[in-house]
Amino acid sequence: MILVSDSKAQYEAIKPEIDGAIQRVLDSGWFVLGKEVVAFEAEFATWNDNKYAVGVGNGTDAIALALRAVGIGPGDEVITTTHTATFGVLGISMAGATPVLCDINPATGNIDPSQIVARITSRTKAIMPVHLYGAPAEMEPILAIADQHGLVVVEDCAQAHGAEYKGRKVGTLGRIAAFSFYPSKNLGAFGDGGLVATDERALADMVTALRNGGQEGRYNHVYKGVNSRLDELHAAMLRVKLAHLDEWNRRRGELACYYHGKLEGIPGLALLPGPLGGKSVYHLYVVKVEEGRRAALQEHLTKRGVATTIHYPTPVHLQPAYRDLEQGVGSFPHAEAFAQACLSLPLYPEMTQAQQDTVVAAVREFFS
Numbered sequence: 084m085i086l087v088s089d090s091k092a093q094y095e096a097i098k099p100e101i102d103g104a105i106q107r108v109l110d111s112g113w114f115v116l117g118k119e120v121v122a123f124e125a126e127f128a129t130w131n132d133n134k135y136a137v138g139v140g141n142g143t144d145a146i147a148l149a150l151r152a153v154g155i156g157p158g159d160e161v162i163t164t165t166h167t168a169t170f171g172v173l174g175i176s177m178a179g180a181t182p183v184l185c186d187i188n189p190a191t192g193n194i195d196p197s198q199i200v201a202r203i204t205s206r207t208k209a210i211m212p213v214h215l216y217g218a219p220a221e222m223e224p225i226l227a228i229a230d231q232h233g234l235v236v237v238e239d240c241a242q243a244h245g246a247e248y249k250g251r252k253v254g255t256l257g258r259i260a261a262f263s264f265y266p267s268k269n270l271g272a273f274g275d276g277g278l279v280a281t282d283e284r285a286l287a288d289m290v291t292a293l294r295n296g297g298q299e300g301r302y303n304h305v306y307k308g309v310n311s312r313l314d315e316l317h318a319a320m321l322r323v324k325l326a327h328l329d330e331w332n333r334r335r336g337e338l339a340c341y342y343h344g345k346l347e348g349i350p351g352l353a354l355l356p357g358p359l360g361g362k363s364v365y366h367l368y369v370v371k372v373e374e375g376r377r378a379a380l381q382e383h384l385t386k387r388g389v390a391t392t393i394h395y396p397t398p399v400h401l402q403p404a405y406r407d408l409e410q411g412v413g414s415f416p417h418a419e420a421f422a423q424a425c426l427s428l429p430l431y432p433e434m435t436q437a438q439q440d441t442v443v444a445a446v447r448e449f450f451s
């Protein structure tokens with residue numbers, strides 16, 4: 084089976100390095116928030132052109148803590164896209180704030196900046212663009228709107244480590260940014276992990292305190308923080324992977340380009356355009372399938388040994404957990420249509436051209 088993403092193939096490609104890192108941590112006898120975390124934070128900040136990086140337990144916490152650090156909490160509204168991993172929106176809820184959802188650009192799947200202004204109220208404090216599928220959101224209009232209305236921009240970079248917008252890394256465009264190291268992400272841990280990046284010392288200090296019980300110094304709990312610490316094992320393995328990330332992202336770009344050339348022009352199948360104003364790191368290769376045929380295509384591909392997934396089948400506003408937003412079917416038509424059409428094909432750096440040819444042949448066979 085050709086998987087949509089293959090963490091095991093990646094481990095096998097760098098096994099000696101990973102095993103060495105694990106052994107180093109086990110031998111050190113120190114397992115939570117230690118030397119490896121400090122080193123990883125410094126290396127990640129340098130790699131991403133941020134002044135500060137703070138490792139946390141997962142990407143959802145990274146969002147919640149980033150929001151809390153910029154002073155967002157109960158009574159505040161944060162505007163974000165409805166077509167995303169619901170976890171990101173849960174991060175807003177966990178900070179105590181209210182998510183205000185917004186429709187997408189039907190071509191890219193990313194938040195539609197032209198629909199943001201209408202969602203702003205007197206309670207709006209922030210906009211959280213998501214760089215979905217590895218492609219940067221349209222940041223220029225988003226930053227202009229934020230500037231005009233005095234809003235903070237918090238970037239959800241969970242799917243876009245290394246993506247660029249107009250020559251700048253995502254995570255450096257807003258005031259603070261959240262990353263996830265869930266195993267399938269472009270930079271994936273062997274378990275859960277996350278990180279908050281910013282250029283502001285005070286915000287980094289606040290997240291550093293919040294992630295560790297709100298402590299400033301030991302046994303001095305200044306805030307009602309959380310337990311969202313990054314493990315030494317994860318940090319040590321992430322350091323190994325970070326050194327490979329640019330090469331892996333380059334390979335993802337190559338694979339996406341190859342798919343694009345081979346899948347263009349198939350009636351019934353729509354490809355996403357390249358990112359608007361930037362560089363995608365192709366966390367996922369998503370296509371749109373003609374109405375009513377997606378399930379049949381998935382079934383056909385499964386029979387040919389090709390796995391697929393749907394990112395995401397249900398927009399956030401239609402999730403039972405967000406029924407309280409009172410936005411039923413029809414609230415965000417572009418996102419609802421996208422959710423019905425999108426399909427993620429296999430794409431990961433270790434994928435071979437022969438595997439890609441298998442995917443392409445199976446897709447073409449279905450539509451012929």
Ligand SMILES: *Cc1c(COP(=O)(O)O)cnc(C)c1O
Pocket residue numbers: 141142143144167168170171172213239241242263264265275276277
């Ligand atoms: C993965 C993801 C998250 C959540 O990250 P976790 O590490 O799984 O908590 C948030 N937002 C987006 C867009 C994601 O893809």
